[in-house]
Amino acid sequence: MAAPAVKTDNATPNFLAACRRQPVSHTPVWVMRQAGRYLPEYRKVREKVGFTGLTRSPELAAEVTLQPIRRFALDASIIFSDIMVPIEGMGVDLEYAPGPVIGTPIRTLKQVEELRPLIPEEGVPFVMEAIKLTRAGLPAHVPLIGFCGSPFTLFSYLVAGKPSKEFSVPRAFAQAEPEISAKLMDKLADAMIVYLKAQAGAGAQALMLFESWGGLLGPTDYARVALPHVKKIIDGLKDVGVPIIYFANQCGGSLSSIAALNADVIGLDWRTSLGGARKILGPHKAVQGNLDPAHLFSSPENLRLRVDEVLADAGPGPGHIFNLGHGIWPETDPDSVARLVDYVHARTAR
Amino acid sequence: MAAPAVKTDNATPNFLAACRRQPVSHTPVWVMRQAGRYLPEYRKVREKVGFTGLTRSPELAAEVTLQPIRRFALDASIIFSDIMVPIEGMGVDLEYAPGPVIGTPIRTLKQVEELRPLIPEEGVPFVMEAIKLTRAGLPAHVPLIGFCGSPFTLFSYLVAGKPSKEFSVPRAFAQAEPEISAKLMDKLADAMIVYLKAQAGAGAQALMLFESWGGLLGPTDYARVALPHVKKIIDGLKDVGVPIIYFANQCGGSLSSIAALNADVIGLDWRTSLGGARKILGPHKAVQGNLDPAHLFSSPENLRLRVDEVLADAGPGPGHIFNLGHGIWPETDPDSVARLVDYVHARTAR
Numbered sequence: 001m002a003a004p005a006v007k008t009d010n011a012t013p014n015f016l017a018a019c020r021r022q023p024v025s026h027t028p029v030w031v032m033r034q035a036g037r038y039l040p041e042y043r044k045v046r047e048k049v050g051f052t053g054l055t056r057s058p059e060l061a062a063e064v065t066l067q068p069i070r071r072f073a074l075d076a077s078i079i080f081s082d083i084m085v086p087i088e089g090m091g092v093d094l095e096y097a098p099g100p101v102i103g104t105p106i107r108t109l110k111q112v113e114e115l116r117p118l119i120p121e122e123g124v125p126f127v128m129e130a131i132k133l134t135r136a137g138l139p140a141h142v143p144l145i146g147f148c149g150s151p152f153t154l155f156s157y158l159v160a161g162k163p164s165k166e167f168s169v170p171r172a173f174a175q176a177e178p179e180i181s182a183k184l185m186d187k188l189a190d191a192m193i194v195y196l197k198a199q200a201g202a203g204a205q206a207l208m209l210f211e212s213w214g215g216l217l218g219p220t221d222y223a224r225v226a227l228p229h230v231k232k233i234i235d236g237l238k239d240v241g242v243p244i245i246y247f248a249n250q251c252g253g254s255l256s257s258i259a260a261l262n263a264d265v266i267g268l269d270w271r272t273s274l275g276g277a278r279k280i281l282g283p284h285k286a287v288q289g290n291l292d293p294a295h296l297f298s299s300p301e302n303l304r305l306r307v308d309e310v311l312a313d314a315g316p317g318p319g320h321i322f323n324l325g326h327g328i329w330p331e332t333d334p335d336s337v338a339r340l341v342d343y344v345h346a347r348t349a350r
Numbered sequence: 351m352a353a354p355a356v357k358t359d360n361a362t363p364n365f366l367a368a369c370r371r372q373p374v375s376h377t378p379v380w381v382m383r384q385a386g387r388y389l390p391e392y393r394k395v396r397e398k399v400g401f402t403g404l405t406r407s408p409e410l411a412a413e414v415t416l417q418p419i420r421r422f423a424l425d426a427s428i429i430f431s432d433i434m435v436p437i438e439g440m441g442v443d444l445e446y447a448p449g450p451v452i453g454t455p456i457r458t459l460k461q462v463e464e465l466r467p468l469i470p471e472e473g474v475p476f477v478m479e480a481i482k483l484t485r486a487g488l489p490a491h492v493p494l495i496g497f498c499g500s501p502f503t504l505f506s507y508l509v510a511g512k513p514s515k516e517f518s519v520p521r522a523f524a525q526a527e528p529e530i531s532a533k534l535m536d537k538l539a540d541a542m543i544v545y546l547k548a549q550a551g552a553g554a555q556a557l558m559l560f561e562s563w564g565g566l567l568g569p570t571d572y573a574r575v576a577l578p579h580v581k582k583i584i585d586g587l588k589d590v591g592v593p594i595i596y597f598a599n600q601c602g603g604s605l606s607s608i609a610a611l612n613a614d615v616i617g618l619d620w621r622t623s624l625g626g627a628r629k630i631l632g633p634h635k636a637v638q639g640n641l642d643p644a645h646l647f648s649s650p651e652n653l654r655l656r657v658d659e660v661l662a663d664a665g666p667g668p669g670h671i672f673n674l675g676h677g678i679w680p681e682t683d684p685d686s687v688a689r690l691v692d693y694v695h696a697r698t699a700r
Contacts, residue, residue: 165513165515171643172681173647175645176648218640219621250600252603270568271568271569273569293521294521294524297523298526302525309570325568
């Protein structure tokens, strides 16, 4: 394979260039849940405010979003929030204990019909405020990512009513009540389109959909149950003009369906080979991932070996954003994150 | 593809023929956790005895093993037990609450060294007794499967100390302490070899290894951390003369490593395409699986469509054992299981 061309346009941050499969001066790197409990400065903020309060305070959400950027040479930032936040804006009563717990799990057509359409400026104005404040605090080379949950993932929480190991209730519901399930996911897709547009309008420079529970579905169910609603969202965003990232967690068996989506970047978990995925996804998609969060517990020497494996798997071509394959664990040593970021940069400098 | 030859040897049960990729008169079917809470007759037994008591009573274990065979036209039986049962025979203090909880999680070399080698006849004689009693109660065309957990899966429980969503503790431990981890898994492999040999000696006609947590590892880690110990067990059983089934749960990304194992059958979860897997595993392995347990909640009509999808994916060649892609859920309607079994038989009769 030919070596990538040297990046010449210093005005485009490496992260955005990689999203568009353009040359970069180094492989950009960020970390899912990089604003989180593994950072002492985050824990300090959380001593004063609960999780819901934090998502609802633009100042504090911006502060914790900026914390990892101050500490590490990260190439992207993601607004601190939660995929269930806009669901509250649709009239669903929920709290975090610590995972999302729904007052009345959604199991009937009537409940689906009663869900309010989301009006982001009324339902969740604090998210857009947080995005504006964060943008003002970020250096120009660090773009800000806005995000939402994908319809099937949100559906799983809404029907289960609480976090669950196997999510057997929503999985059984999706089979027993396919029409109600599709109606709910369609309504969620409409809400996520306006939500992501509002985030881009407030300054988000890329938009990410989290299919956190996509791996609950086999490939035929994924294509039948989850994919149409993801496609609706992504197609609904085509005029927004910012890169779209779809994190297809544990969906390695469904990549041939995912290849048909108009996403710019596919995020992959650590069980899915980046190189194998690139072959299926084709040359018009960038990939993001996929170091196992467990590898941040390796010795510094072994961590470098694991990073080398990820980089070799991704290959030398453009269009790779380095990330973990899932969110960072609260027990992680921040120094290990610093070593990761610096090593990815040093190893890929062009 | 040519139609499979008609089976002529009526003395070989369909399940064992399929394990060896020989012609069958219908595709054999059984269900992981077929002796379990979804059956009222099982719940009735459990009213009188706890889970541990049930695994330790040969009479009651045989009774619940035979219950689904009386009710459904299943083609195989699996002895009622738990993968952690032999671990108790190695001197580890554990109870079920309801998942396995270890008195003192294993985290040091000293603890690994203090584990007793397993002597099945002394540590867990009741398992072999249960196998003998069950065999005496089974019809000749329904073979009995013995089983154990794979070393990485047992390691995950032993280091975590309790069931966990992400098993972050053992996954971090495997990276931070690779030598202690390998020593523990090697010791577990030795124990599982003698344990499975004892089960075969007592009458088990096939042996299955459950890699329930293999999907926690990415492909390179799977090959480095888990696979060598599985290989040791399977190679250690080569003179036993019964088919070996390896259930590689959520290991779809690791099939090219798994192809090198001397297992007769690879069990696959519902996220891994049977047809795709067969291409990677080659013509010398049978496959087992992989209906999503959620599909037993479909309407009878949709269940038939889902079964058709699994059968089409497996292809018409020999060497497919129909099963779920994971254990049956306690909330499942037994009538749905009856419909599944009868439809697989009707649809594949040759």
